[in-house]
Amino acid sequence: MKIGIVGCGLVGTKRSMALGPAHQLVAVADVELGRAERLASQYPGCEYFADWRAVVGHPACEAIIVATTNDMLTEVAIAAVELQKPVLIEKPAARNSKEIEPLIQLAAQRKVAVKVGFNHRFHPAFIKAREIWDTGVLGELMYIRGRYGHGGRVGYDKEWRANPKIAGGGELLDQGVHLIDLSRWFAGEFSDISGHVDTYFWEMPVEDNGFMLLKTDRRQVAWLHVSCTEWKNLFSFEVFGRNGKLQIDGLGGSYGTERLTCYKMLPEMGPPNTETWEFPGPDQSWALEFEYFMECVRNCREPQGNLRDAHAALEIIGALYQSNK
Numbered sequence: 001m002k003i004g005i006v007g008c009g010l011v012g013t014k015r016s017m018a019l020g021p022a023h024q025l026v027a028v029a030d031v032e033l034g035r036a037e038r039l040a041s042q043y044p045g046c047e048y049f050a051d052w053r054a055v056v057g058h059p060a061c062e063a064i065i066v067a068t069t070n071d072m073l074t075e076v077a078i079a080a081v082e083l084q085k086p087v088l089i090e091k092p093a094a095r096n097s098k099e100i101e102p103l104i105q106l107a108a109q110r111k112v113a114v115k116v117g118f119n120h121r122f123h124p125a126f127i128k129a130r131e132i133w134d135t136g137v138l139g140e141l142m143y144i145r146g147r148y149g150h151g152g153r154v155g156y157d158k159e160w161r162a163n164p165k166i167a168g169g170g171e172l173l174d175q176g177v178h179l180i181d182l183s184r185w186f187a188g189e190f191s192d193i194s195g196h197v198d199t200y201f202w203e204m205p206v207e208d209n210g211f212m213l214l215k216t217d218r219r220q221v222a223w224l225h226v227s228c229t230e231w232k233n234l235f236s237f238e239v240f241g242r243n244g245k246l247q248i249d250g251l252g253g254s255y256g257t258e259r260l261t262c263y264k265m266l267p268e269m270g271p272p273n274t275e276t277w278e279f280p281g282p283d284q285s286w287a288l289e290f291e292y293f294m295e296c297v298r299n300c301r302e303p304q305g306n307l308r309d310a311h312a313a314l315e316i317i318g319a320l321y322q323s324n325k
Helices: 010-017 033-040 052-056 070-082 097-110 124-134 176-187 285-298 307-323
Strands: 002-006 024-029 047-049 063-066 087-090 114-117 141-149 192-198 209-215 221-227 234-241 244-249 258-264 273-279
Touching (some): 002 010, 010 033, 010 087, 024 033, 024 052, 047 052, 052 070, 063 070, 070 087, 070 097, 087 285, 114 285, 124 176, 124 234, 124 244, 124 258, 124 285, 141 176, 176 209, 176 221, 176 234, 192 307, 209 307
Parallel strands (some): 002 024, 063 087, 087 114
Antiparallel strands (some): 141 234, 192 209, 209 221, 234 244, 244 258, 258 273
């Protein structure tokens, strides 16, 4: 398909690199025209614009990737859906759950595929983990423990992610939405939501740490912590069953080599049988997610990691923000 990208920052650039040889990037837009020009220059024949409407309405664009700041995500996606163009919208898809609801309704009415950028589901370690989990060999889920964090950078508190009007929230919304989505992927819906958000280090009006305790109706728990005072980038996600656990560490790059370890409990207990898989090299999740999205478009199938998943995650985040006011 011929693709248009709105938003040519770090994520928009990663999305362009993940299109693969079967698809063509034909138009890009960014409020900073120079950034759009730099991205377009890497793709022969690609046009660039400062106005996102020029990409969404471009006659050659068959599908749209929306990688803007959070305040523009739904507006751009709605315009694309109105033109019957499938959309891959970057997480969190909106600043809050109310903001995403018109997009959910329109996509359902127009029967247009919309995939949210929950690329963590497509990391090879998570794909393998789901394969193992779905066999049932590790038994019924008991609880999940997840940690995700980075250390920011000089001037982080002056960037758009620190502006509540643009971002909608802080670290809980930024990286926390990934941990919540992954937890829902394994545990299902959470009915009891509690936690704490606070700003410990960065002088900004949004939180730099979020602590979550999420419970299902069956008392299964997700115990999650996201932070931008981690100093050394960290990703760790553990799924505990009655007969063993899965542990995913690292996401590649500065987060360390991506690794899955499966611990299977023995009948006599004691040290478990342990098997580890490592996934070195570049991050494959962006390309795997985009190809999955294209497959859903071709087959008129509702994608996983969709708008309803984003809405559920945003509802949890909103509840935590409200309880911490």
